[in-house]
Amino acid sequence: MRLDQPRIPTLEEDQWSDEQKSVMAPFQAQGRVFNIFKTLVNHPDLARRWLVFGNHILGKSTLAARERELVILRIGYLCKAGYEWGQHVLIARQAGMTNDEISSAQTGPQTPGLSELDRLLLSATDELHADAHVSDATWQGLSEHLSTQQLMDLVFTVGQYNLVSMALNSFGVQPDEGLPGWEVE
Numbered sequence: 001m002r003l004d005q006p007r008i009p010t011l012e013e014d015q016w017s018d019e020q021k022s023v024m025a026p027f028q029a030q031g032r033v034f035n036i037f038k039t040l041v042n043h044p045d046l047a048r049r050w051l052v053f054g055n056h057i058l059g060k061s062t063l064a065a066r067e068r069e070l071v072i073l074r075i076g077y078l079c080k081a082g083y084e085w086g087q088h089v090l091i092a093r094q095a096g097m098t099n100d101e102i103s104s105a106q107t108g109p110q111t112p113g114l115s116e117l118d119r120l121l122l123s124a125t126d127e128l129h130a131d132a133h134v135s136d137a138t139w140q141g142l143s144e145h146l147s148t149q150q151l152m153d154l155v156f157t158v159g160q161y162n163l164v165s166m167a168l169n170s171f172g173v174q175p176d177e178g179l180p181g182w183e184v185e
Contacts, residue, residue, distance in 0.1 A: 001082045003172035010038035010174075019044045023051075036083065036164075039173050057160045061153040063146075065095035067121055071154065072161045073105035074125040079165035086179035103184045117145045121154070128158045 013033075016024060020041045027033040040047040061068055069092040076084035092102050101118075104111040109122035120141045124134045134142075134155065142151060167173075 001172075001175065002080060002169045004174075006039065006172040006174055008039050008042055008171045008173075010035050011041050012038065016041065017044075023047050034087070034176050035173050036087075036168065039171055040167075054160065054164075057153070057157050061157060062149045063153050063157060066092075066097055066101075067117070067154075068157055069095050069097060070101070070105055070118060071121050071125045071158055073102060074108070074122055075129060075158050075161045076165055077106050078126070078129045079162060079169065081165035081168050082182065083168045083173050083175055083179070084161065084165050085182060086175055089180045089184065099184045106182075106184070116141070120145070124154060125158050128155065129162065 011020065013021075013024075013028075023041055023044045024033060024037065027037050037047070040050070058068075063071075069088055072088045073085065073092060076088060089102055104114060104118065104122070108126060109119045111119075111122075114122070120138055123138045124142060127134050127138060139151070142154070146154065
């Protein structure tokens with residue numbers, strides 16, 4: 001974590017306005033409200049609108065869950081977003097990723113033994129992070145594995161989680177209980 005104290009407080013249920021309760025209802029229905037949402041509810045209009053896009057990326061994207069999580073982990077790692085990393089290690093494990101696959105998000109496209117697709121996904125993430133552009137060579141390679149919609153979802157996934165990482169780091173969102181750290185075990 002970059003900050004050991006939040007800059008924007010998490011709001012607990014007893015602090016929520018009726019509007020905030022409306023935004024938080026789907027998370028309460030799932031049984032647990034994470035600190036990211038308790039922070040974002042400080043701005044209910046922003047949270048409501050961001051959630052539409054975030055839900056597409058996380059739940060309705062054309063990317064397979066494993067590929068989506070690989071690039072989310074990579075951009076979270078590149079942005080030094082500990083909260084994002086920890087949450088998506090858990091999601092990656094639910095998607096069937098091994099510890100070695102998760103660790104490759106830290107070591108990047110030069111990791112020995114990667115499949116061609118994983119190397120290209122990690123390269124695209126690195127290129128978007130460094131230059132806001134996927135090179136022709138990487139795009140061409142990805143085009144042999146992914147559809148046009150998947151390529152679009154890839155770019156938007158990296159962008160979404162770059163944005164989320166910036167927010168988490170800048171707002172000082174603190175880890176939820178049980179969130180893994182940078183060590184992959």
